[in-house]
Structure formats: C-alpha cells, structure tokens
Amino acid sequence: MSDIVGKKSGLVWATHLSVLALVIIWLIPTVGLFVSSFRDRDQISETGWWRSFLPVEQGLRGRASVDDVIVQGDTFVLTGSLFDDEEVLASVGEERPPITAFGNAGRNPGQFVAGEVADLGDGESLLVNPDGTYEYRLAEDPGNRGPRIYFFASTPPVFSFANYRTVLTADNMDRAFINTLTVTIPTTIIPILMAAFAAYALAWMDFRGRGFMIACIVGLLVVPLQLALVPALQMHNAVGIGQSFLGIWLAHTAFGLPLAVYLLRNYMIGLPRDIIESAKVDGATDFEVFLKIVLPLSFPALASFAIFQFLWTWNDLLVAKVFLPSAEEAKVMTVKIADDLLGSRGGDWGILATAAFVSIGVPLLVFFSLQRYLVRGLLAGSVK
Amino acid sequence: MAELRLSKVRKTYGSTEVIKGVDLDVNKGEFVVFVGPSGCGKSTLLRMIAGLENITEGELWIGDELCNDIHPGDRGIAMVFQSYALYPHMTVSDNIAFNLKISGYSKEEREQKVQNAARILQIEHLLKRKPSQLSGGQRQRVAIGRAIVREPQVFLFDEPLSNLDAALRVEMRMELSALHRTLGATMIYVTHDQVEAMTLADKIVVLDAGIVQQVGEPIDLYQRPANLFVAGFIGSPKMNFFPVTVVARSAGHVDVEGVTIERVSVPTDPSGIEIGDQMTLGIRPQDLDYSPQGPVKGTIEMTERLGSETILNCKTEDGTSLLAVLGRDEKFEHGAQARFEFEPAQAILFNHEGTARYPDQALPD
Numbered sequence: 001m002s003d004i005v006g007k008k009s010g011l012v013w014a015t016h017l018s019v020l021a022l023v024i025i026w027l028i029p030t031v032g033l034f035v036s037s038f039r040d041r042d043q044i045s046e047t048g049w050w051r052s053f054l055p056v057e058q059g060l061r062g063r064a065s066v067d068d069v070i071v072q073g074d075t076f077v078l079t080g081s082l083f084d085d086e087e088v089l090a091s092v093g094e095e096r097p098p099i100t101a102f103g104n105a106g107r108n109p110g111q112f113v114a115g116e117v118a119d120l121g122d123g124e125s126l127l128v129n130p131d132g133t134y135e136y137r138l139a140e141d142p143g144n145r146g147p148r149i150y151f152f153a154s155t156p157p158v159f160s161f162a163n164y165r166t167v168l169t170a171d172n173m174d175r176a177f178i179n180t181l182t183v184t185i186p187t188t189i190i191p192i193l194m195a196a197f198a199a200y201a202l203a204w205m206d207f208r209g210r211g212f213m214i215a216c217i218v219g220l221l222v223v224p225l226q227l228a229l230v231p232a233l234q235m236h237n238a239v240g241i242g243q244s245f246l247g248i249w250l251a252h253t254a255f256g257l258p259l260a261v262y263l264l265r266n267y268m269i270g271l272p273r274d275i276i277e278s279a280k281v282d283g284a285t286d287f288e289v290f291l292k293i294v295l296p297l298s299f300p301a302l303a304s305f306a307i308f309q310f311l312w313t314w315n316d317l318l319v320a321k322v323f324l325p326s327a328e329e330a331k332v333m334t335v336k337i338a339d340d341l342l343g344s345r346g347g348d349w350g351i352l353a354t355a356a357f358v359s360i361g362v363p364l365l366v367f368f369s370l371q372r373y374l375v376r377g378l379l380a381g382s383v384k
Numbered sequence: 385m386a387e388l389r390l391s392k393v394r395k396t397y398g399s400t401e402v403i404k405g406v407d408l409d410v411n412k413g414e415f416v417v418f419v420g421p422s423g424c425g426k427s428t429l430l431r432m433i434a435g436l437e438n439i440t441e442g443e444l445w446i447g448d449e450l451c452n453d454i455h456p457g458d459r460g461i462a463m464v465f466q467s468y469a470l471y472p473h474m475t476v477s478d479n480i481a482f483n484l485k486i487s488g489y490s491k492e493e494r495e496q497k498v499q500n501a502a503r504i505l506q507i508e509h510l511l512k513r514k515p516s517q518l519s520g521g522q523r524q525r526v527a528i529g530r531a532i533v534r535e536p537q538v539f540l541f542d543e544p545l546s547n548l549d550a551a552l553r554v555e556m557r558m559e560l561s562a563l564h565r566t567l568g569a570t571m572i573y574v575t576h577d578q579v580e581a582m583t584l585a586d587k588i589v590v591l592d593a594g595i596v597q598q599v600g601e602p603i604d605l606y607q608r609p610a611n612l613f614v615a616g617f618i619g620s621p622k623m624n625f626f627p628v629t630v631v632a633r634s635a636g637h638v639d640v641e642g643v644t645i646e647r648v649s650v651p652t653d654p655s656g657i658e659i660g661d662q663m664t665l666g667i668r669p670q671d672l673d674y675s676p677q678g679p680v681k682g683t684i685e686m687t688e689r690l691g692s693e694t695i696l697n698c699k700t701e702d703g704t705s706l707l708a709v710l711g712r713d714e715k716f717e718h719g720a721q722a723r724f725e726f727e728p729a730q731a732i733l734f735n736h737e738g739t740a741r742y743p744d745q746a747l748p749d
Contacts (some may be wrong), residue, residue, distance in 0.1 A: 274469035277436050282483040282530070283457025292482075296473045 005073065030360075036353035038159040042091070044349040055154045057100060059109055062088040064136045064146035075123065078136040082128065102128040102151035109150030114337050163354035163377060167341070172328055176336040182245055183320065183332055186311045187252035188306055194253070195260030196302065200290045202261065203268040204276055214265070220258035228255070229322050236323070245330075248323040255319070256309050267301035268294055303373035314359070333359055387412040388433070388538055393442035395428055395594075402428055404594040405442070409585075410538070410572065415564050418574045419581040420591035421617070426574045429544055429591070433572065434540050447537055457486070458638045462531035463540040466547065468523045470515040470530075477502075480529045501529040504566065521552045528560075532567070539571040545580065557583060564581045578618055582606070583722040590614050612738035615666050621695070621707045625734075626680075630661040636743060638733065640665060644700035646679035651729050652741045664734040671696070671730040672708035678725030682706045687716050698722060700701045 004099055035049040043056045045150060064078040069136035071077075084094050102118075103111035104126055112118035117127045125313075128134045128151055136147065201207075202214055232251055233243075241247045271294060279289045313319075317334040324330045331339070337355045341348075388410040395403035401454055402425045410416050418426040431437040433444060435456030444451045451459050462483075471479050477498050484494045502508040505525045524544060531539055545553045545558075561584055564571055575581055581588050582602045590597040590605065590613070597617075598610040609615035615623050631647060632639035633654040640663060641647040650665065657663070672680065674696070682698030685705075694714050698706040708724055716722070733741045 272467065272469065274465045274467045275471060277434075277456075278463065278465055278469035279471070279482070279531075280436070281434055281456045281461065281463045282534075283455075283486045284482075285455075285457075288486060293471060 030217070033353050033357050036349060037163055037357045038161070039350055039353075040160070041157045041348050041350045043155070043158060044353075052159075053157055055156050057152045058092075058097070058155045059150070059152055060088055060091055061109070061148060061150045064101070064134065064142070066142050066144055066146045069142065074139065076138045076141055077132075078138065078142065080134065082132040082134060082149060082151065092155070095155070096132060097153040097155045098130045099128060099132055100130070100152050100154050102126070102134075102149060104147065104149060106148070106150060106167075110152050114151070136266065163350040164358075166351055167354045167358055170336070170340060171335060172331065173333075175329060176331050176333045179324075179330060180332040180334070183248055183252070183324075184310055186249045187256065187313045188310045190249060190253045191256040191260045191309060192302055193304060195257055195264050195305070196295060196298070198257075198261045199264035199268050200286075200294055202265045204289070204294070205286060217258050217261050217265075221262060223258075225255050225319070229318070231316055233322055243323055243325040243330075245324070248319060250311050251319055251323045252309075252316075256312070260305050260309070263305050264298060264301050267298055271297055299373045303370045307367055307370050311363050312365050387414070387447065388572070389443075389445040390429075390433075391445070393429070393432065393444065394440050395425075395432060395437060396440045396489055402594050403432070403440075406591075406594075406596050408589060408596065408599065412570055412572060413568050414573045415561075415573065415584055415586045416584035416589060417581040417587070418572065418589050418591055419576065419578060419617070420597075422576060422593045425594040426576075426591045430463075430540055430542055430572060430574045430697075433538070434461055435459055457483075457653040460537035461540055462534045462536035462538075463542065464524075464527045464531050464544045466543040468515075468527040468547075470523055470526055472515050474514075475511065476507065476513050476515070476518070476526050476529075479515065479526055480533055482530065483534050497533045498529075501532040504532060505529050505565070507609075507723075520548050521556060521683055524548065524556060528563070532563075537570060539569055541571065541573040543575055544573075546575070546577070553580075560584060578620065580620075588618075590617060592617075608740070608742060609666075609732070610740055612664060612666070612734050612740075615732060615734070615740065620670055621669045621709065623668050624672070624706050626665045626667070627665050627702075628665045628698075630657055630659050630663060633659060638663075640733070643702045644681055644704075644706070646681075647730055648679050648731075650731050650733050651743050652733050653743055657735070657741070662736055664738070666732040666734060666740075667726050667730065669707040669709040670711070671726045672724040673726065674708070674710060674714070674722060675725040678723040680706070680724040680726070682722055682724070684716050684718055684720050684722050686718070689713055696722065 005245075032049045035052050036044055039049070039052055042058055043052070045052070046056045046058055050203065060082075062082050065080040065084065067080070068080060069076050069078055082093070099114045101110035101113055103109045104120060112126070112128075114128055114130045117125055119125050123137075123139045124132065125137045126149070127136075134149060136149070138147065189211045201283075202210060232254070233247075236242055236244075236250070241250070259347070274295060275297075275315070276289055279293045284292065315334065317338055320332045320335050324332065324335070337359065341351050343356055388408075390406050390408040393403060393406045394678050406429060408416075418429060420426045425479070428437060432439050433446075435451070435454065437573060440451050440562050445736065446459055449459075459668065477495075479503055480498045481494045483499065484497060498511065499508070502511055503561050505528060507522065507529060510518060510522055510526070516528065518526065524547075527544070541560075545556050548556060557580060560573075564584075570636070573580075573584060586604050587599060588602050588605055592613050598605060598609075598614045602618075605614060605618045609618060612625070620676060626642050626645050628640035628642035630638055631641055632649075632719070635654070636651055637649045638652050638654050638657055639647055639649045642665070645665065648665075667680075682700045684696055686697040688695040691713055694710045694712065694716070695710070696708040696710065696716060698708065700706050706724075735741060
C-alpha cells in the first residue's frame with residue numbers, strides 16, 4: 001500500500017537517512033560506555049574511548065634514588081632505574097612500559113625526549129632512557145630525598161573485566177539488583193491492572209461525572225512528583241507503612257496511574273464501538289467485554305505503558321531514596337551506584353561506565369521482549 | 385401474535401427528539417425492513433430494539449416480555465452490524481461461538497452449533513482463520529453466522545450489505561432471502577437502499593424524521609403511497625410531482641390543471657376537495673408516455689438510451705424537472721418540445737398536507 005506502483009518517493013531516502021542518523025547518535029554514547037567499561041581507570045582519564053585501541057601515554061612521577069650518589073668534583077651524580085622507584089612501582093607494577101618523554105618540573109612533565117641529555121641550567125643535567133635508567137647531575141647535595149623526575153610512559157591498551165568484577169561483587173550489589181527488581185516488577189504490574197479497569201470504565205461505561213474524572217486525571221498528569229514526596233511519606237508514616245517496599249509500591253503506583261489511565265483510556269476509546277456493542281448483544285457483561293475483547297485488543301497500549309513504567313522505576317533514584325529505608329539491605333541499584341560507587345570512587349570512570357552499562361542491560365531486555373506487542377494492524381479484519 | 389411490538393416509542397437526546405412515537409407490530413417469521421433517508425432514525429430505532437440505546441418513552445415487547453430495561457444479551461435478539469464488528473483477535477469459529485461460550489454451553493454443543501451455522505453459510509473451510517484473512521463477503525457471512533448460532537427470536541440487521549460491492553450485494557441479498565425462508569425467523573432489517581427493501585421485505589416501514597410514514601407490503605407502498613414522502617421515496621426513478629389547481633369536481637372525479645399540465649380528470653373521491661384548492665399530482669416516470677397530444681409539457685434536456693428503455697430528462701415551464709421512462713428505444717432531439725400522456729387512473733392526487741387521495745379512500749392511517 002505504501003508505495004504506489006513504480007514510484008518511490010525521495011522522502012523514503014530522507015527517512016532512511018534520518019533513521020540512520022538517529023541510530024548512530026543513539027549508539028555512539030552506548031558504544032563509548034561499553035568500551036569504557038572494559039578500560040583501566042588511568043587509561044580512561046588519559047585518552048578517549050575512540051583511541052582505546054592505541055597505546056596510552058601515561059604520565060608518571062618518581063624520585064631519583066639517593067642510595068648511591070657519586071660525587072664528581074662539584075657535581076653529584078644520581079643513577080638508577082625509574083622502575084625501581086616505589087611510587088612508580090605502585091602505579092605500573094612489574095611492567096616496564098617504554099618511556100617517551102621526561103622532565104624535572106610538574107608544570108611541564110614531558111619537556112624532553114627520552115634518551116637525550118637535558119640541560120637544566122646551573123650545571124645540572126638529566127638523562128632518562130626509554131628503558132627507565134637515568135643519570136641526574138646535580139650542583140647541590142640532594143640530601144636524603146632525591147629530586148622529582150616526571151615522565152611519560154607509553155602503556156599498551158588494557159582491557160579487562162576488572163570493572164565488572166568490582167561492580168558486580170561490590171558489597172551487596174546482588175542484593176541491590178534483587179531489590180531493584182522487587183521495586184520495578186510490582187510497580188509495573190499494579191498500575192497496569194488498576195489503570196486498565198479504570199480506563200475501560202472511563203472509555204466505555206456511561207456514568208455521571210465521567211468527563212469530570214477524565215479532566216481530573218489529565219490534571220494529575222502535570223502535578224510534579226516532588227510536590228507529593230513529603231506529604232506521601234508523612235502519610236505512609238502515619239498509617240504505619242513507613243519506609244518500606246510496600247510504601248514504594250504504593251508511591252510508584254500512585255505516580256504512574258494518571259499517565260497509565262490516560263494512555264489506556266485514549267487507546268480504548270479508539271477501539272471500534274461496533275465490536276463492543278456486538279459483544280454486548282452477544283450477551284457479554286461489561287466485565288466480560290473488558291476481559292475478552294478490550295484487554296486483548298489493548299495489548300499495544302499495555303506494552304508501551306509497561307515499557308515506560310519499567311524504565312522509569314528502574315532508573316528512579318529520588319523516589320527510592322525517599323520511600324525506601326536507608327539501610328544497606330534495602331538499597332536499590334541506583335542508590336547503590338550513587339551512594340557507594342560514586343560516593344567513594346567519584347573519579348573512577350571505569351566503574352561508572354560499567355555500572356551504567358550493567359543497569360541498562362535489563363531495561364534493554366524488557367524493551368526488546370515487549371516491543372513485539374507494539375504492532376500495527378491488530379484490529380485488521382474486524383470492521384470495514 | 386406479534387413477536388415484537390413497539391408502543392409509542394420515543395427517543396430524545398437532550399432536547400432533540402429523534403424518534404417521535406413509533407407504533408409497530410412485527411409478526412412471527414416476518415421480514416420487516418426499515419427504510420428511509422439518512423438521519424431518519426431507522427438505525428436508532430433498531431439500536432433501541434437491540435438495547436444499545438435507551439428507550440426514552442414507550443414500551444418494547446419481545447415475545448411476552450417487556451424489554452425496555454433488559455440487557456441486550458438477554459432480549460433474545462441477535463444483531464448483524466454494518467461494519468461486521470468481528471472480534472479481530474479470535475478465529476472465525478471463536479467469533480461464532482463467543483455468545484455460546486458466555487452463555488455457558490459445553491464445548492461439544494458449541495462445536496456442533498458452530499458447525500451447523502457454518503454449513504448453512506458455507507464457511508466450514510474458514511473456521512480456523514482470523515477475520516483479517518477473510519474477504520468482505522466472507523466476513524459478512526461470519527457476522528451472520530454469529531447471529532444464527534444464537535437461535536434468536538428476532539434477527540436485527542443494520543445495513544449489512546452496504547460495505548459490499550454491487551455484485552456481491554446482489555448475491556448476499558438473495559442468500560439472506562433464502563436464509564430467512566430456511567430459518568423461518570423474524571428479521572428486522574435497516575437499509576437506505578430501496579431495492580433491498582422491495583426485494584427482501586414482507587413488510588416495509590418507511591421512516592422520515594423519526595415518524596413512521598407508512599407501513600405495508602412493498603407493492604402496496606409502490607402502488608398506494610400514503611403521502612408525498614413515501615411516493616417520492618419508493619420507486620426509482622423518483623415520482624414526478626406537479627402543482628395543480630382544482631378546476632372542477634364531479635362524482636368520483638376531480639379535474640385539475642397546472643402550469644405544465646393541461647386539464648385532466650383524475651378519478652378520486654372528491655369529498656372535502658373544493659374548486660380552487662391547491663393540490664399535487666404525482667405521476668411515476670414509467671406511467672408517462674410520449675404523445676404529441678398529451679397534457680404534460682416539457683423541453684427535452686437529456687436522454688439516456690439504455691436499449692430496453694429510454695429515460696427522458698425534461699425541463700418544465702416552471703423550472704422543475706420531469707422524468708419519463710419509455711419502455712422502448714427511441715431517439716429524441718435535445719431541446720425539442722415534448723408532450724406526454726398518462727392514464728389518469730395511475731396518477732395520484734395529494735392534498736395540501738401531502739396526504740394521498742384515492743377513489744376508495746381505503747387509506748392506512
């Protein structure tokens with residue numbers, strides 16, 4: 001039907017191109033996140049993920065050793081290997097990456113090329129070879145603390161599951177995952193069940209005040225969630241629910257219901273009137289019409305709302321912070337990531353990327369398993 | 385005994401009255417057709433019988449039961465919708481069995497009834513399909529099948545053939561007629577198509593503006609329409625109407641003449657008709673014949689030669705159009721003056737209220 005015989009509109013290409021552009025725009029950050037999640041923290045802070053397959057120039061620093069100082073006339077000569085220095089050892093371990101540049105001042109750590117003697121003035125000079133050996137000539141006695149040497153070592157790209165290990169085995173992360181599911185699954189199902197009944201009544205049953213109720217629901221759509229946080233929590237405390245999973249189920253259900261009712265009602269009112277009337281003439285009660293006719297035909301709307309609600313509750317931090325107890329065993333993943341991982345390791349991009357990637361995995365799974373219900377043509381053949 | 389009875393039935397939406405007091409008896413086994421122009425209330429009346437619209441005032445009896453406030457499913461009716469209204473997510477057999485399932489029939493009974501209905505409608509090979517895999521005619525059959533399995537007291541059809549193409553419509557019309565004979569069921573059928581009405585009906589109910597204009601057998605409605613509306617609505621092409629003035633009256637005859645029609649003497653009961661009264665003379669296009677001495681004058685504007693007949697489209701002196709259908713093929717010049725004659729007994733006189741006057745005055749009123 002879409003293409004009239006033999007004529008393909010130029011718009012088709014425009015559509016394809018813009019879809020492609022959207023896909024790329026959407027994929028770039030995801031791929032970046034994915035690549036970063038396997039990288040080492042230091043490498044992430046040196047180069048972007050798009051250069052992750054190239055060696056990384058890593059900035060390091062150490063001190064010249066004063067263990068064996070040779071005095072040659074006025075000059076004190078310090079020799080040794082940078083890779084023997086404790087500070088360097090702590091960052092690169094047993095590896096001996098080739099050194100590319102060096103310097104003696106922190107403000108310009110890569111001033112000189114490795115392997116060439118650098119004249120530092122005042123009769124002082126420094127030579128650092130790519131293998132890490134150095135010769136530092138000083139005009140004064142260094143005392144018992146050697147001078148600083150800054151250098152760049154070219155480290156090969158490193159990919160590992162270390163970040164995943166950290167994130168997944170962080171204290172109680174498995175517990176947090178279960179907690180998140182404990183929050184999201186009921187808070188997806190409960191509003192759908194309630195909203196479907198309400199939506200059918202608002203769409204197909206005649207009663208006084210129906211229009212007013214619909215208007216109220218539309219009004220509730222624009223009430224900011226933050227407005228209700230404190231009163232709702234106070235109410236929970238007053239009735240004895242307090243901060244608990246039951247509390248967050250109720251909160252998410254309440255916050256999700258207006259949109260759910262509105263979406264489903266608008267979908268249901270679009271179903272052909274004749275089908276519903278036909279079912280009534282066939283002897284079906286309103287409940288049977290709802291159960292056997294309207295509900296099966298509303299699957300696309302149910303699925304799209306389920307996706308919305310699941311994603312929102314999965315990613316939610318605010319409501320979880322407010323309505324769940326702050327105890328460790330009640331933390332959901334978002335809280336866990338925000339509090340534990342970011343709080344203590346704010347600069348650890350590898351952990352952040354990994355945590356982000358882990359937490360989009362399940363929503364992606366949900367989306368792809370539900371999207372097959374988002375089909376057109378469900379009503380085909382019913383009415384002319 | 386009446387299978388279905390409407391008594392002073394009214395329907396109002398707010399201040400708008402759409403059904404203005406309908407009285408009707410439908411006998412057992414009768415095929416009744418509601419016909420009328422769009423917006424005349426025929427579908428509303430059917431939906432009131434089905435229970436899909438409330439009855440504002442009046443009584444609806446089906447069998448011995450007052451059905452005003454009974455759920456549509458409990459009225460003993462089955463309805464076939466214009467749009468078929470099949471359940472798109474169910475197979476054909478589930479569609480047909482939907483009511484049986486709700487009514488709690490066992491699986492064996494359901495299957496047997498579905499098979500039975502499918503055999504009558506010749507859709508046995510379609511039972512496992514979904515509605516989307518069926519053609520328009522097949523969908524219509526399924527919709528009818530869904531009604532048949534219920535064995536209702538009254539079948540209701542709401543313009544069931546209007547979504548089909550012309551050839552299929554003729555075929556389904558004959559099948560519906562056959563089905564009516566086979567089942568011997570009471571059927572009420574809404575249409576705006578007068579051919580459907582004339583061919584299917586035992587009894588036609590002509591509705592206009594929420595009022596029953598006339599009830600009767602198809603041929604009675606054609607030959608003895610009760611008023612101007614029915615005369616104009618039934619019959620194709622439409623009846624010609626001439627404004628006339630009474631010039632003389634005698635026993636059994638009234639002489640009239642008008643701008644486009646010379647003096648003619650029409651047989652009718654002259655009681656209550658005075659000389660000088662304004663009346664309307666109705667003549668069917670088929671009753672007019674070309675004749676150089678005829679009393680009806682016009683200018684030929686268009687001719688349609690169909691082989692077996694010739695339709696002459698004329699303009700009269702007062703600007704109204706005039707149609708004549710000649711039962712033969714004949715060539716006419718455009719713009720030529722033409723005269724037509726007719727058998728005065730075939731013409732119908734209507735008084736100023738639009739009510740038809742017949743010689744015997746045996747009017748259904």
